[in-house]
Amino acid sequence: GIQVEQSPPDLILQEGANSTLRCNFSDSVNNLQWFHQNPWGQLINLFYIPSGTKQNGRLSATTVATERYSLLYISSSQTTDSGVYFCAVQDAGGTSYGKLTFGQGTILTVHP
Amino acid sequence: DGGITQSPKYLFRKEGQNVTLSCEQNLNHDAMYWYRQDPGQGLRLIYYSQIVNDFQKGDIAEGYSVSREKKESFPLTVTSAQKNPTAFYLCASKKTGPYNEQFFGPGTRLTVL
Numbered sequence: 001g002i003q004v005e006q007s008p009p010d011l012i013l014q015e016g017a018n019s020t021l022r023c024n025f026s027d028s029v030n031n032l033q034w035f036h037q038n039p040w041g042q043l044i045n046l047f048y049i050p051s052g053t054k055q056n057g058r059l060s061a062t063t064v065a066t067e068r069y070s071l072l073y074i075s076s077s078q079t080t081d082s083g084v085y086f087c088a089v090q091d092a093g094g095t096s097y098g099k100l101t102f103g104q105g106t107i108l109t110v111h112p
Numbered sequence: 113d114g115g116i117t118q119s120p121k122y123l124f125r126k127e128g129q130n131v132t133l134s135c136e137q138n139l140n141h142d143a144m145y146w147y148r149q150d151p152g153q154g155l156r157l158i159y160y161s162q163i164v165n166d167f168q169k170g171d172i173a174e175g176y177s178v179s180r181e182k183k184e185s186f187p188l189t190v191t192s193a194q195k196n197p198t199a200f201y202l203c204a205s206k207k208t209g210p211y212n213e214q215f216f217g218p219g220t221r222l223t224v225l
Contacts, residue, residue, distance in 0.1 A: 004154075040218070097162060098208075099157050100155070104152075
């Protein structure tokens with residue numbers, strides 16, 4: 001099946017710093033989503049971005065589908081940005097049925 | 113407000129007991145999913161359903177069962193056959209079709225004592 005790798009596994013920042021999280025995937029995808037998992041476990045949808053670039057406030061994301069990677073940018077980080085960031089993809093193959101395959105996540109810690 | 117609800121938030125079970133986790137959505141989505149998350153890991157698919165009265169096994173279905181009698185509801189039963197049931201369980205839904213965003217409920221944390 002499709003493989004998803006996220007880097008870095010851990011990231012520690014001072015408040016106000018910028019960061020880039022990367023997601024590599026091994027095959028063509030129909031769907032790519034970025035999530036933030038908060039301390040209570042809730043998965044918050046950040047971006048639905050199978051290709052192209054999107055921005056939402058201090059966050060933006062770019063997916064280059066032909067090169068099989070996606071980037072999540074966080075600017076002017078705040079302590080509330082702390083948590084785990086997941087990339088998840090849906091294989092473009094005919095048998096995926098909407099299944100999302102998740103990476104292992106990036107644990108982001110922002111210090112005041 | 114449209115969304116996905118899961119209950120209970122926390123569940124404790126003795127070994128050998130079956131338990132059922134509830135998932136309800138009012139987003140009018142046809143497709144629903146159950147995922148499992150272990151500490152420090154990403155999510156893995158247990159079961160999915162694309163339409164009422166139909167469901168399919170995911171990657172780790174052994175020891176679990178589901179039903180889909182209503183569009184809004186997709187309960188998951190963790191049976192005594194599941195060897196390592198302690199985990200965080202998340203339910204998700206989306207519109208049918210390959211190009212739609214998937215949304216998640218708040219999750220149920222199951223602990224086997």
